Amino acid sequence: MKILEFVCHEGVQEMMLRQWLERGHEVYLTEAGKTWNNTYFEVPEGVIRERPSNPDLISVGSTPDLAKAVIHKIKHFHPGIPIVMVHHWFPSEKKLAGMFYRLATNITLTSYQRQCLLDIWNVESELIYCPIDADVFRPHDTEADPKLFLAIGNGFVPRLDMGWQNLVEIMAKVYEEDPKIHFQILGINPEIKPGDFPNVSTLSLKPGELPAHEAGARAIIFPTIRTLIPQSLIGAMSIEKTVVSFELDTVVDLLKEGRNGHLISCYDTDAFADRILELSRQPEDKALVSNARKDALGKCDHRVVADQLESVFNRLVG
Template sequence: MHICFFSGDITRSGGTERVSAMIANMLDKSTDYKISFVSLFEEADKPFFAIDDAIDRHVIYPVPTHGIQHYFTTVKRLKILVKQLRIDVLVDIDGILDMYALPVKRSTGVKVISWEHFNYHQNPGVPYRKITRRWAGRRADAIVTLTQADKVLYESNLKLRCPVIAIPNPIEPLVGESRPYSADSRTILSCGRLTYQKGFDYLIQVATKVLPEHPGWTWLVLGEGEDREQLEQGIREHHLEGRVVLEGRVDNVEDYYRKSAFYVMTSRFEGLPMVLLEAKSAHLPIVSFDCETGPAEIVKDGVNGYLVPCFDTDGMTKRIGELIDDAELRERFSAHAMDDTERYAMRTVAIKWVNLFKVSLK
């Protein structure tokens, strides 16, 4: 069976690309499926996240090509690739790609699985995503959501002719030498693209209240994005230079998790945030806004972290202050970081994907 993951650009450094590479590598190692990627285009020479050498990569366009004006050409080229490569299943790793894959399904018979990484109520940057979701509900062979909560949203809001399956992202063990959690760290960590979704403007609001009361503590933000200039301006305005540090894109993210005291997420919305799963694998306590899907399925409030009502910066300030002031609390939360994580184990996630492929090909 040839399983092909369809991406906008698999060389990007986003969470979608990271988990897609993880799943593809896992399937390549644990099954006899042929695994490949097709991207609309690839801007970088190689993927940011490692993809096994046995996994082929293909592109629809040799150079970056954007715009709805290329729609029919894209569908035609994708159809040619599906036939040439004898692809059995296309996994659209962003639901918006269904707009290209579903017409190809109709003309070739390829199975299409719509893998949605945003929650049902979010349509970031693409207003016609709502249309493709309704289309997928009628024409796809399956829709994959990241959380049970999002599965319920799809089933409640769409007239479905295909199953909706909740398959979470897996927890990936940290690479390299591990060490027990140490509450001696004075570093708060956050990661993500510097963009509206991730809510780093809220982070600066919270840091303005927290850090002046706790000298010696530093808040590191890993990631790059279009909001960098705006965030840097906020840091300067609140005199947080050297206290809130935008580290940019880093290759050794595991080292930062290991050296941090706890993790904070200020996102406006998520699907299932990989950063929280990564924080758990590093045994870090977590403080997170309880946005609509994701955090509540990962964090046990008061057991291994805190869930704060969305955008309650005062509430988040209070919870972060509690963790800073109480090393024993951080140790206790860390000890329970991996509670109830079997469903995120790589083997559990692999079984769910393999079962889905078996069902989709019936």
């Protein structure tokens, strides 16, 4: 199958591009709204950096690129080429977005996102979860520091919805009880001043470096108040780490209280701080973290996701 992919989300696409090549597909990659800058991932060898006029299928990940894909196939007199729209963001509410969504087969990555697309545009979609590379995000034989908690913060331009205010409150409450707790914050959170707290540090890691570092933490915490693709959470579950998160609509598909992690009522910072303190005094729950990997990979292993997407592609191409 000749697949044309529009650059959208390097961290997700790199896995899928490798899968398509391994499965014998002819893969093309084109840039429109976004560019592939090789900061974290190289384009897999074998991917052709061209935009063919007559692919068997076009795959896009953003609403602007969906419009460009429609124009591309009309411009080249191939109106029958199927388009798959994998929603890496919340559905757009702009005036013409619904019209373009109806011209594609839509894939959503969480139940909440699927419902949003239905509520806003009355457009159905197929639910296929965000992939994680199970070979990279795997358990490590590393003894965890019971006082180390890794906070996955905002890795993008600072936004109010990423929850840094909650993290400040959580840390302040924890330090009232135990100043030896060490919070490491991964991401861009300039509002948080490490010097204002007893034991807070920040760090920047490439995705491939994250699993080994996470392995040394007692738990991975997610204070964010809004997320669409909980890829970092899926990764933490996949390496068998204890995960603590607010009970967000986009998280509850995967994270189940007491079975594979810990959910905190939104946005109860007292309860979040109490859970951190409890975990710092308790040994790791082996059954819980084993379930975390099992449940995450059952839905998100990149090979499982590739099987599901390939099934959609085959159905459309015929």
